[in-house]
Amino acid sequence: xxxxxxxxxxxxxxxxxxxxxxxxxxxxxxxxxxxxxxxxxxxxxxxxxxxxxxxxxxxxxxxxxxxxxxxxxxxxxxxxxxxxxxxxxxxxxxxxxxxxxxxxxxxxxxxxxxxxxxxxxxxxxxxxxxxxxxxxxxxxxxxxxxxxxxxxxxxxxxxxxxxxxxxxxxxxxxxxxxxxxxxxxxxxxxxxxxxxxxxxxxxxxxxxxxxxxxxxxxxxxxxxxxxxxxxxxxxxxxxxxxxxxxxxxxxxxxxxxxxxxxxxxxxxxxxxxxxxxxxxxxxxxxxxxxxxxxxxxxxxxxxxxxxxxxxxxxxxxxxxxxxxxxxxxxxxxxxxxxxxxxxxxxxxxxxxxxxxxxxxxxxxxxxxxxxxxxxxxxxxxxxxxxxxxxxxxxxxxxxxxxxxxxxxxxxxxxxxxxxxxxxxxxxxxxxxxxxxxxxxxxxxxxxxxxxxxxxxxxxxxxxxxxxxxxxxxxxxxxxxxxxxxxxxxxxxxxxxxxxxxxxxxxxxxxxxxxxxxxxxxxxxxxxxxxxxxxxxxxxxxxxxxxxxxxxxxxxxxxxxxxxxxxxxxxxxxxxxxxxxxxxxxxxxxxxx
Amino acid sequence: xxxxxxxxxxxxxxxxxxxxxxxxxxxxxxxxxxxxxxxxxxxxxxxxxxxxxxxxxxxxxxxxxxxxxxxxxxxxxxxxxxxxxxxxxxxxxxxxxxxxxxxxxxxxxxxxxxxxxxxxxxxxxxxxxxxxxxxxxxxxxxxxxxxxxxxxxxxxxxxxxxxxxxxxxxxxxxxxxxxxxxxxxxxxxxxxxxxxxxxxxxxxxxxxxxxxxxxxxxxxxxxxxxxxxxxxxxxxxxxxxxxxxxxxxxxxxxxxxxxxxxxxxxxxxxxxxxxxx
Numbered sequence: 001x002x003x004x005x006x007x008x009x010x011x012x013x014x015x016x017x018x019x020x021x022x023x024x025x026x027x028x029x030x031x032x033x034x035x036x037x038x039x040x041x042x043x044x045x046x047x048x049x050x051x052x053x054x055x056x057x058x059x060x061x062x063x064x065x066x067x068x069x070x071x072x073x074x075x076x077x078x079x080x081x082x083x084x085x086x087x088x089x090x091x092x093x094x095x096x097x098x099x100x101x102x103x104x105x106x107x108x109x110x111x112x113x114x115x116x117x118x119x120x121x122x123x124x125x126x127x128x129x130x131x132x133x134x135x136x137x138x139x140x141x142x143x144x145x146x147x148x149x150x151x152x153x154x155x156x157x158x159x160x161x162x163x164x165x166x167x168x169x170x171x172x173x174x175x176x177x178x179x180x181x182x183x184x185x186x187x188x189x190x191x192x193x194x195x196x197x198x199x200x201x202x203x204x205x206x207x208x209x210x211x212x213x214x215x216x217x218x219x220x221x222x223x224x225x226x227x228x229x230x231x232x233x234x235x236x237x238x239x240x241x242x243x244x245x246x247x248x249x250x251x252x253x254x255x256x257x258x259x260x261x262x263x264x265x266x267x268x269x270x271x272x273x274x275x276x277x278x279x280x281x282x283x284x285x286x287x288x289x290x291x292x293x294x295x296x297x298x299x300x301x302x303x304x305x306x307x308x309x310x311x312x313x314x315x316x317x318x319x320x321x322x323x324x325x326x327x328x329x330x331x332x333x334x335x336x337x338x339x340x341x342x343x344x345x346x347x348x349x350x351x352x353x354x355x356x357x358x359x360x361x362x363x364x365x366x367x368x369x370x371x372x373x374x375x376x377x378x379x380x381x382x383x384x385x386x387x388x389x390x391x392x393x394x395x396x397x398x399x400x401x402x403x404x405x406x407x408x409x410x411x412x413x414x415x416x417x418x419x420x421x422x423x424x425x426x427x428x429x430x431x432x433x434x435x436x437x438x439x440x441x442x443x444x445x446x447x448x449x450x451x452x453x454x455x456x457x458x459x460x461x462x463x464x465x466x467x468x469x470x471x472x473x474x475x476x477x478x479x480x481x482x483x484x485x486x487x488x489x490x491x492x493x494x495x496x497x498x499x500x501x502x503x504x505x506x507x508x509x510x511x512x513x514x515x516x517x518x519x520x521x522x523x524x525x526x527x528x529x530x531x532x533x534x535x536x537x538x539x540x541x542x543x544x545x546x547x548x549x550x551x552x553x554x555x556x557x558x559x560x561x562x563x564x565x566x567x568x569x570x571x572x573x574x575x576x577x578x579x580x581x582x583x584x585x586x587x588x589x590x591x592x
Numbered sequence: 593x594x595x596x597x598x599x600x601x602x603x604x605x606x607x608x609x610x611x612x613x614x615x616x617x618x619x620x621x622x623x624x625x626x627x628x629x630x631x632x633x634x635x636x637x638x639x640x641x642x643x644x645x646x647x648x649x650x651x652x653x654x655x656x657x658x659x660x661x662x663x664x665x666x667x668x669x670x671x672x673x674x675x676x677x678x679x680x681x682x683x684x685x686x687x688x689x690x691x692x693x694x695x696x697x698x699x700x701x702x703x704x705x706x707x708x709x710x711x712x713x714x715x716x717x718x719x720x721x722x723x724x725x726x727x728x729x730x731x732x733x734x735x736x737x738x739x740x741x742x743x744x745x746x747x748x749x750x751x752x753x754x755x756x757x758x759x760x761x762x763x764x765x766x767x768x769x770x771x772x773x774x775x776x777x778x779x780x781x782x783x784x785x786x787x788x789x790x791x792x793x794x795x796x797x798x799x800x801x802x803x804x805x806x807x808x809x810x811x812x813x814x815x816x817x818x819x820x821x822x823x824x825x826x827x828x829x830x831x832x833x834x835x836x837x838x839x840x841x842x843x844x845x846x847x848x849x850x851x852x853x854x855x856x857x858x859x860x861x862x863x864x865x866x867x868x869x
Contacts, residue, residue, distance in 0.1 A: 350714055493778070506790055
């Protein structure tokens with residue numbers, strides 16, 4: 001499904017921007033210190049991009065965070081295209097190259113409209129990441145200037161729609177004024193003049209919005225968040241007024257950037273005054289419209305944005321209500337699903353519904369794109385998943401920590417898991433204190449604080465397994481508890497909760513473990529087997545559902561079949577009528 | 593006009609803490625009516641700082657009065673009304689309320705005693721996110737510590753904290769009784785499973801009861817057997833005896849159920865495979 005995957009990739013990267021940047025930089029610092037240094041000095045055009053993230057991230061020193069985003073943005077084909085660019089650039093003027101790149105997307109958008117196939121718009125969106133690094137105000141201005149007056153040969157459809165909405169003027173004027181901010185004034189003015197002359201020449205709104213998105217990307221990369229937010233507001237208003245299904249995937253992007261701009265405006269999110277609170281009504285309105293129009297792309301991405309929005313300000317109950325009152329579209333892009341599941345898992349984890357959280361987060365990590373560009377998402381989701389697993393009393397798989405991409409970032413969690421596994425409260429507390437900042441940044445700190453009881457429980461379980469009889473005093477010492485009394489209550493609770501099979505003797509003050517039964521005599525193995533088979537079957541079903549079939553193909557087949565049938569009928573009729581002579585029949589048989 | 597009235601009502605409520613709940617609630621409904629007339633029931637950006645503070649303190653007083661009168665529902669309602677005042681930003685020139693952490697702490701405690709842990713943690717999460725140093729806060733730290741001990745099972749710590757009067761203010765005392773009962777039943781249910789039998793004397797200290805008489809009456813209320821000044825827990829006994837008596841049958845039933853499950857699953861796999869191949 002080439003069409004689906006890339007669309008969502010970027011936001012994932014963006015969402016976990018904070019962690020990822022830091023962590024990715026860590027790795028890049030160690031591994032590629034030299035390369036990085038070299039790159040910082042270079043200008044972006046001369047860079048022969050290494051396909052690794054750490055390296056390409058630094059290609060744009062002035063906006064490193066934005067560059068990180070651009071990177072996260074990266075699609076599968078991004079690196080490839082970068083390379084070709086790098087190779088070709090010496091020969092071709094980079095500006096012209098970029099302009100023609102941008103313009104080549106208009107053709108795609110045109111086709112998307114003409115064929116009513118979202119795949120083309122998605123392809124156009126995918127190219128943003130490669131264009132992104134080369135965007136300059138000049139290029140943007142030139143494209144707009146050239147596109148709007150000159151692009152005459154648009155299809156009939158575009159013309160009709162243009163007349164229907166007739167809004168080119170306002171947003172275009174704005175775009176140009178936006179451009180004037182950074183570029184020399186001459187170009188935009190001449191452009192807008194030219195545009196007014198040829199007003200009847202039409203531009204399909206998709207192209208218009210696509211240019212809008214490019215502008216958004218540009219503003220974001222330049223960290224002009226304020227301008228970006230105002231511009232996005234206008235753009236989203238405009239999208240809202242258009243009702244075109246071919247615009248769906250584009251508008252999802254527009255809302256995404258709108259919300260991203262607001263997130264970066266001061267005061268930053270956890271503060272209640274943050275502008276993200278103010279865009280909630282807009283997003284909710286967009287969601288309503290998207291649902292009414294069955295606009296799956298926008299619906300999915302706006303739900304995800306809203307959840308993110310609520311969680312940033314820790315409005316957990318609102319987020320929960322949103323989830324319970326909306327239905328996440330089933331056939332949403334895979335990456336949106338992954339993100340949605342991640343947020344859902346987060347909400348459930350906070351609400352202590354660990355098994356649900358575990359389910360969602362496992363699905364999220366599995367659905368996350370496996371390529372490097374969404375590594376940040378995978379890391380963040382894995383971190384949360386690890387904590388939830390610990391909270392459920394499970395010990396995460398050792399292999400999780402061995403993956404080369406994860407090893408470094410998961411280090412604090414690894415220490416944590418070790419402490420929990422052994423049931424050592426002391427190690428646990430030191431791990432928390434040592435990595436408090438990391439945990440707080442990851443948003444797992446409060447969850448980790450809840451782990452204390454699990455450490456104790458595991459400790460008790462270990463003791464119950466290793467000793468058939470142990471005094472409360474020893475338990476108290478090993479677990480570093482305050483008093484024997486505490487130990488007694490805790491053990492009693494553990495017995496009641498089914499953590500251990502044991503009895504207490506109060507008079508003599510010891511815990512006596514019961515014999516552990518043979519687990520293979522129970523139905524547990526059967527259930528585990530059943531679970532796995534079910535997961536495999538579900539996977540199979542999903543992949544069958546996810547297959548794409550060319551539109552209208554079946555009609556062609558039907559037609560063929562019908563023709564064949566008709567021929568047959570005719571032949572039968574001819575035979576009946578006796579019109580067919582031996583030769584004809586003979587010829588036919590030969591053919592067979 | 594209405595504003596002045598409102599002011600006097602609130603000062604009355606704030607100063608006269610001995611006012612009965614009945615009089616306070618009539619005063620509060622008057623205040624709320626005034627707020628309605630002033631269009632200040634919910635915080636909005638257009639609200640003047642003075643009105644904003646007035647509205648907030650109306651609800652705060654309402655919350656405090658209702659918790660003193662042990663009206664949990666009313667208290668929850670007031671907290672819900674206060675929520676937007678606390679979570680969304682205050683207009684310029686308004687200081688955060690002095691009562692905020694007190695009321696939030698009380699609300700946390702209420703959620704704790706009602707066993708609504710999910711909401712408890714949601715609330716906690718939003719507090720931490722807003723940059724409160726929850727653990728060191730006088731009012732907020734108490735319920736948080738209690739929750740941790742309860743989850744762990746260190747009931748003696750909870751008990752001691754309540755005994756020592758660690759509660760930061762009088763209103764927290766309202767919950768002591770509920771908490772005490774809650775802890776006791778927790779301990780009792782764990783003891784049922786953990787001990788085969790218990791001598792009366794040590795049960796007294798275990799359950800934090802005052803006399804052996806209390807222990808006996810408590811044991812009766814839970815349906816425990818008291819014999820020779822020792823408590824036997826019927827649950828374990830009865831389940832053991834039924835297990836012995838109906839051993840054969842139970843095993844048979846279990847086996848049958850299990851094999852049925854296996855058959856059902858296997859048939860299911862076969863069907864699925866059929867559709868795939």
